[in-house]
Amino acid sequence: MWxxxxxxxARVRAFFSASALDGELDEELKSxxxxxxxxNIRKGMSPDEARRDALxxxxxxxxxxxxxxxxxxxxxxxxxxxxxxYTLRTLRRDAAFAAFAILIVGIGIGASCTIxxxxxxxxxxxxPFREPASVVWVANQPSGGSHDLSGQTVQVDYMxxxxxxxxxxxxxxxxxxxxxxxxxxLIGQGAPERFTNVPVTQNFFSMxxxxxxxxxxxTPEEATDNGSHATMLSYGLWQTRFSRDRGIIGRxxxxxxxxxxxxxxxxxxxDFGNLFAPGTHVDFFTPFPLTDRTNRWGxxxxxxxxxxxxxxxxxxxxxxEVIGSAMHHDHPERxxxxxxxxxxxxxxxxxxxxxxxxxxxxxxxxxLIVCANLSNLLLARGASRxxxxxxxxxxxxxxPRLVRQMLTESLVLSSAxxxxxxxxxxxxxxxxxxxxxxxxxxxxxVHIDGPSLIFTVVAAILTGVFFGLVPALHVxxxxxxxxxxxxxxxxxxxxxxALIRSVLVVSEIALACxxxxxxxxxxxxxxxxLDVNMGFHPERAVTLRIDPNSSYKTQEQRNAYFTEALRRAxxxxxxxxxxxxxxxxxxxxxxxxxxxxxxxxxxxxxxLAFVRIxxxxxxxxxxxPLIEGRDFTQTDIPASQHVIVVNxxxxxxxxxxxxxxxxxxxTNGGSVVIGVVGDVRHLALEEESGSEMYLPIRxxxxxxxxxxxxxxxxPTVEIGERLRDTLRxxxxxxxxxSLQPLQSLVDKSVSPRRFVVLLLGxxxxxxxxxxxxxxxxxxxxxxxxxxxxxxxxxxxxxxAGTVRASVLGQTMRLAAIGIAIGVGxxxxxxxxxRSLLFGVNSEDPATFAAMLGVLTIVAAIAGYLPARRASxxxxxxxxxxx
Amino acid sequence: xxxxRSDILQGTLDLMVLKTLEAMGPxxxxxxxxxxxxxxxxxxxxxxxxxxxxxxxxxxxxWISAVxxxxxxxxxxxFYSITKAGQKQLAVETENWERISGVIGxxxxxxxxx
Numbered sequence: 001m002w003x004x005x006x007x008x009x010a011r012v013r014a015f016f017s018a019s020a021l022d023g024e025l026d027e028e029l030k031s032x033x034x035x036x037x038x039x040n041i042r043k044g045m046s047p048d049e050a051r052r053d054a055l056x057x058x059x060x061x062x063x064x065x066x067x068x069x070x071x072x073x074x075x076x077x078x079x080x081x082x083x084x085x086y087t088l089r090t091l092r093r094d095a096a097f098a099a100f101a102i103l104i105v106g107i108g109i110g111a112s113c114t115i116x117x118x119x120x121x122x123x124x125x126x127x128p129f130r131e132p133a134s135v136v137w138v139a140n141q142p143s144g145g146s147h148d149l150s151g152q153t154v155q156v157d158y159m160x161x162x163x164x165x166x167x168x169x170x171x172x173x174x175x176x177x178x179x180x181x182x183x184x185x186l187i188g189q190g191a192p193e194r195f196t197n198v199p200v201t202q203n204f205f206s207m208x209x210x211x212x213x214x215x216x217x218x219t220p221e222e223a224t225d226n227g228s229h230a231t232m233l234s235y236g237l238w239q240t241r242f243s244r245d246r247g248i249i250g251r252x253x254x255x256x257x258x259x260x261x262x263x264x265x266x267x268x269x270x271d272f273g274n275l276f277a278p279g280t281h282v283d284f285f286t287p288f289p290l291t292d293r294t295n296r297w298g299x300x301x302x303x304x305x306x307x308x309x310x311x312x313x314x315x316x317x318x319x320x321e322v323i324g325s326a327m328h329h330d331h332p333e334r335x336x337x338x339x340x341x342x343x344x345x346x347x348x349x350x351x352x353x354x355x356x357x358x359x360x361x362x363x364x365x366x367x368l369i370v371c372a373n374l375s376n377l378l379l380a381r382g383a384s385r386x387x388x389x390x391x392x393x394x395x396x397x398x399x400p401r402l403v404r405q406m407l408t409e410s411l412v413l414s415s416a417x418x419x420x421x422x423x424x425x426x427x428x429x430x431x432x433x434x435x436x437x438x439x440x441x442x443x444x445x446v447h448i449d450g451p452s453l454i455f456t457v458v459a460a461i462l463t464g465v466f467f468g469l470v471p472a473l474h475v476x477x478x479x480x481x482x483x484x485x486x487x488x489x490x491x492x493x494x495x496x497x498a499l500i501r502s503v504l505v506v507s508e509i510a511l512a513c514x515x516x517x518x519x520x521x522x523x524x525x526x527x528x529x530l531d532v533n534m535g536f537h538p539e540r541a542v543t544l545r546i547d548p549n550s551s552y553k554t555q556e557q558r559n560a561y562f563t564e565a566l567r568r569a570x571x572x573x574x575x576x577x578x579x580x581x582x583x584x585x586x587x588x589x590x591x592x593x594x595x596x597x598x599x600x601x602x603x604x605x606x607x608l609a610f611v612r613i614x615x616x617x618x619x620x621x622x623x624x625p626l627i628e629g630r631d632f633t634q635t636d637i638p639a640s641q642h643v644i645v646v647n648x649x650x651x652x653x654x655x656x657x658x659x660x661x662x663x664x665x666x667t668n669g670g671s672v673v674i675g676v677v678g679d680v681r682h683l684a685l686e687e688e689s690g691s692e693m694y695l696p697i698r699x700x701x702x703x704x705x706x707x708x709x710x711x712x713x714x715p716t717v718e719i720g721e722r723l724r725d726t727l728r729x730x731x732x733x734x735x736x737x738s739l740q741p742l743q744s745l746v747d748k749s750v751s752p753r754r755f756v757v758l759l760l761g762x763x764x765x766x767x768x769x770x771x772x773x774x775x776x777x778x779x780x781x782x783x784x785x786x787x788x789x790x791x792x793x794x795x796x797x798x799x800a801g802t803v804r805a806s807v808l809g810q811t812m813r814l815a816a817i818g819i820a821i822g823v824g825x826x827x828x829x830x831x832x833x834r835s836l837l838f839g840v841n842s843e844d845p846a847t848f849a850a851m852l853g854v855l856t857i858v859a860a861i862a863g864y865l866p867a868r869r870a871s872x873x874x875x876x877x878x879x880x881x882x
Numbered sequence: 883x884x885x886x887r888s889d890i891l892q893g894t895l896d897l898m899v900l901k902t903l904e905a906m907g908p909x910x911x912x913x914x915x916x917x918x919x920x921x922x923x924x925x926x927x928x929x930x931x932x933x934x935x936x937x938x939x940x941x942x943x944x945w946i947s948a949v950x951x952x953x954x955x956x957x958x959x960x961f962y963s964i965t966k967a968g969q970k971q972l973a974v975e976t977e978n979w980e981r982i983s984g985v986i987g988x989x990x991x992x993x994x995x996x
Contacts, residue, residue, distance in 0.1 A: 010942035024960075028911060028934070031957045035912040038955060064934065072938050 105417025110424025130209020168316035199288035215264035378471035410468025418460035513822020519764035528839035535680035537623030579618025582703035597664035609691035629675030644671035650691035780866035791878025811863025
């Protein structure tokens with residue numbers, strides 16, 4: 001064992017000093033020969049004879065040197081460097097081929113590595129917490145399948161009950177789910193700017209195992225109703241707004257006019273928005289008290305909890321259910337609590353998971369096409385290199401040695417491609433992680449890391465072996481004679497060879513077909529989504545947060561502020577309408593009871609409706625059609641009759657077959673329905689609206705925030721400036737950071753879908769290009785092989801048209817087989833896409849017809865060029881080629 | 883690799899080289915080959931190529947060491963001598979060889995049983 005190791009050390013050392021050792025050996029053998037000659041002379045031979053005899057007895061000097069080297073050094077590495085040198089020489093001779101191969105492998109590996117990094121971040125890598133596998137998400141099961149936040153969140157007392165009585169969890173923590181993006185106006189440092197604050201329970205960070213990098217987390221005292229105001233900053237805010245000032249701890253900052261002490265700064269690795277509210281930034285955190293007061297706010301909490309060791313998710317689910325229903329029985333005044341537990345990782349990435357798996361499969365298919373394409377090209381090259389290979393084997397290269405040489409070539413190509421791919425992946429992941437406003441969780445932390453690098457190396461090796469193997473095994477074996485003859489005749493590598501190449505092209509087409517079908521279905525869905533009647537018109541409207549500041553103390557003052565703000569906004573020239581709302585569509589959502597007055601309901605029957613607090617002019621500014629009745633007016637004030645506007649769905653549900661105008665709803669102390677408006681998709685473009693109702697902003701205090709919606713033909717920036725100028729007298733601290741076109745809400749809502757569609761579409765396009773190149777290469781190769789045959793045909797009277805038709809026919813046969821297989825496979829696999837489709841059946845005939853058309857056209861173009869070339873063959877030239 | 887093809891022969895050549903070097907002291911490649919041939923009464927022809935393969939292997943295992951020196955006729959030659967590790971190995975191999983040759987001798991003495 002020890003001596004073996006020593007031998008390997010000696011071998012490695014010998015490998016690096018090969019030429020010196022060769023010299024020594026040479027000298028040793030020379031003196032050996034001399035001594036032998038001396039002795040022969042002593043025995044009485046003539047000097048010439050003596051030398052000859054010595055050399056004969058010593059045997060073939062070069063062979064023994066070769067053996068000596070093999071034993072002494074590392075013959076494997078020797079061969080490898082030899083192969084590499086040879087490869088580089090061949091590739092330099094065929095630079096166009098090498099560049100093309102490296103380019104497509106690069107694009108393929110770049111795409112794979114980027115997608116792998118995303119998948120790794122979102123699905124494989126554990127969340128950045130202590131023991132992330134035991135952290136669970138405790139949601140309320142949405143009643144009636146609605147996806148609004150009120151239905152999914154939990155009332156404070158339930159959380160306290162589970163904390164007191166449950167044995168499944170070592171700790172429960174929560175955040176206030178109805179925090180508003182941009183709710184916090186930070187005053188003092190520079191221009192006022194809107195930030196996002198999330199109230200969290202006192203133990204939120206310690207439960208997750210997130211340690212502040214500066215300061216401490218909240219104390220129990222700070223998390224009481226009248227506790228001292230404390231704030232923890234996110235790393236991003238600390239960096240941008242406070243330039244990483246370590247002295248920030250203990251200082252007071254002014255949030256919305258109230259002073260709050262900074263007690264801690266969170267680490268960079270913890271990005272709340274990234275996890276819980278993809279596409280948004282959360283800037284600081286305040287403590288959320290768990291008290292009677294907050295309990296009265298209803299369903300407000302999103303709970304995260306840590307399972308006790310050894311407790312399964314199912315056991316925790318069962319226990320929480322029991323506690324939930326027992327408590328609801330004891331306290332009928334509370335909202336219901338039907339818990340639904342899931343692992344936090346599942347909650348975070350669950351919705352995007354099918355799309356990611358799809359992208360991963362797609363990128364795998366792309367790689368297969370890349371491999372098939374390169375296999376094909378290498379086979380074509382192999383055919384033209386047959387003579388060279390035959391000569392090499394005539395000179396003594398064994399078949400394994402030739403196969404190794406060929407594989408070295410493809411591995412060099414794939415490694416060079418991988419280097420290019422890695423560069424592309426660096427750029428790709430950077431671009432992805434800096435995408436703003438894409439509502440995909442964890443996207444911000446996508447980057448190339450160790451696993452991505454390992455993935456790239458493995459991908460490069462697999463790719464190289466995969467596309468190199470078939471051509472390598474196809475090098476001519478012992479039947480040297482035949483292959484020399486065959487190559488010479490130019491009538492090609494025979495039927496077997498052509499068959500393999502056809503199979504490769506057919507599979508390329510079939511794979512491309514599947515990608516095009518998948519992309520087609522998703523694009524079709526995307527168009528359907530964009531086509532959805534949202535119920536409002538996002539184009540040519542902007543929104544801006546204009547919460548009344550703390551100087552407007554009474555409801556009367558605030559109402560006057562609203563009236564004045566609307567008056568000023570509508571007077572800007574070019575503005576055709578303005579209105580206020582507390583909840584913009586496609587953002588946060590809450591539901592209230594919306595029972596008909598005088599009717600009694602059991603708890604489960606009680607109708608719920610999405611509620612928005614709006615002003616007069618809102619419907620017009622948003623482009624929501626007023627179907628019946630009237631809009632709110634400035635005279636709908638607290639003292640007058642409480643009024644309400646409902647959407648068509650609520651009107652239909654509450655008063656089927658009756659006129660809803662003048663009917664009464666229990667909401668807001670009893671309100672009279674004065675109008676009916678069209679349904680608005682408030683949750684997502686893909687989801688039906690459900691019941692909605694609108695309360696006049698002047699008759700309630702229950703609005704957390706106020707946005708103004710302004711409809712105007714002016715560009716966003718210009719209308720923003722005019723708004724700021726005109727509102728300055730009544731809102732001097734107005735921050736413009738929340739100004740956005742209404743369209744951007746829609747864009748953000750469809751951003752995950754657009755993300756997937758763009759990537760998949762790109763893959764499909766790349767696959768199509770590769771497949772068409774594959775068709776082109778095979779057909780034009782076969783044309784060049786058949787030049788003579790075509791020449792004879794033309795000499796015998798075949799017209800150019802017939803020749804063209806026959807070549808095109810060959811192309812279309814290949815394409816037809818590929819498309820048939822591809823369509824079949826797509827049909828079978830499309831079912832797996834169902835969860836990603838919208839308004840489109842997975843067997844959507846239109847999409848499949850379009851795919852068929854696209855592929856046929858692409859195949860026809862790819863086949864037409866060689867067909868044209870074939871038809872222009874001059875029979876005389878072709879026949880003389882012999 | 884070629885080594886495995888004639889393992890036994892190689893093993894015996896290793897043994898012969900080690901023993902010769904132990905008995906005769908430092909020798910160059912040619913002297914070594916001649917000595918082994920003489921001992922074998924010229925019945926055993928040692929190919930000159932083989933002897934150097936054997937020597938490089940033994941050097942790599944540090945059983946023998948090599949230094950450049952001058953031969954009797956004042957030619958430059960590499961002199962090989964056995965090392966401590968080589969002597970240990972020689973003892974082991976000798977014992978092995980004796981055991982095996984003993985067994986083979988006994989096997990060859992078997993008479994047919996009728």
